[in-house]
Amino acid sequence: MTFLKSQLKNNRFLTIVILAYVAVGIFAPDKFLPSLGNTWYYVKEMLIIMPIIMLLTSLISAWVPKETIENAFGKNSGIKGSLFAFLLGSFSAGPIYAAFPVCKMLLSKGASIANIVIILSTWAVIKIPMLITESKFLGPEFMVVRWLLTTLAIFLMGYITSRFVKPEDLPTDDETATAVDGPLALNSDYCVGCGLCAKIAPSYFKMIAKKASVINQTLPPGDNLAIKDAVAKCPSQIIRFHP
Numbered sequence: 465m466t467f468l469k470s471q472l473k474n475n476r477f478l479t480i481v482i483l484a485y486v487a488v489g490i491f492a493p494d495k496f497l498p499s500l501g502n503t504w505y506y507v508k509e510m511l512i513i514m515p516i517i518m519l520l521t522s523l524i525s526a527w528v529p530k531e532t533i534e535n536a537f538g539k540n541s542g543i544k545g546s547l548f549a550f551l552l553g554s555f556s557a558g559p560i561y562a563a564f565p566v567c568k569m570l571l572s573k574g575a576s577i578a579n580i581v582i583i584l585s586t587w588a589v590i591k592i593p594m595l596i597t598e599s600k601f602l603g604p605e606f607m608v609v610r611w612l613l614t615t616l617a618i619f620l621m622g623y624i625t626s627r628f629v630k631p632e633d634l635p636t637d638d639e640t641a642t643a644v645d646g647p648l649a650l651n652s653d654y655c656v657g658c659g660l661c662a663k664i665a666p667s668y669f670k671m672i673a674k675k676a677s678v679i680n681q682t683l684p685p686g687d688n689l690a691i692k693d694a695v696a697k698c699p700s701q702i703i704r705f706h707p
């Protein structure tokens with residue numbers, strides 16, 4: 465019973481979706497199979513795209529130094545940072561949900577809120593291949609005017625959001641880690657289940673029900689390189705290590 469309760473708590477969104485399907489099955493049975501088909505379509509799409517995005521996010525997280533991200537996208541990066549953010553979003557591939565882990569990683573490495581808004585918004589509505597398709601269907605004039613207005617709106621949204629939402633309003637690194645007595649902590653709510661930490665430092669992390677858990681808080685003397693490697697490569701940046 466306790467196990468069931470903890471599973472329901474850890475998978476709140478999935479539970480709501482299953483309940484919604486049960487409700488559709490009871491009250492609109494003719495819509496049940498088509499909606500199941502739609503969900504399966506998106507699940508398949510995510511299964512193809514998300515591992516690639518997670519891999520890219522881990523590689524960037526591990527190899528690109530914090531200072532580089534801060535210089536490129538940080539709050540002092542000025543108009544150059546906004547343009548980088550705009551180009552990154554415009555040339556990105558994949559659906560918008562793929563942008564969230566990338567943006568979370570960039571935020572954790574010092575990107576500004578305004579630039580994150582610009583990346584997310586351009587990723588969602590201004591993709592270069594989409595502009596070509598838009599121009600074919602609706603004409604170049606329509607595409608150019610919409611692109612200009614949308615671009616202006618995106619920069620404005622970035623500015624306004626950064627006035628209202630401050631970095632301290634976002635969950636901090638320590639808040640996203642579950643409080644424990646020990647040097648290691650992680651918040652499994654944000655774990656995407658990639659298993660990297662358990663592969664890199666199996667003495668400290670274990671995958672339980674597709675989420676990572678800390679299994680050992682006793683550190684041997686030394687550099688603890690495996691733990692540091694797992695912290696750096698975690699695509700969700702949710703592992704905290706305070707030796």
Ligand code: SF4
Nearest residue numbers: 655656658659661698
């Ligand atoms: S905690 Fe481990 S399993 Fe979860 S996202 Fe990070 S590296 Fe992957």
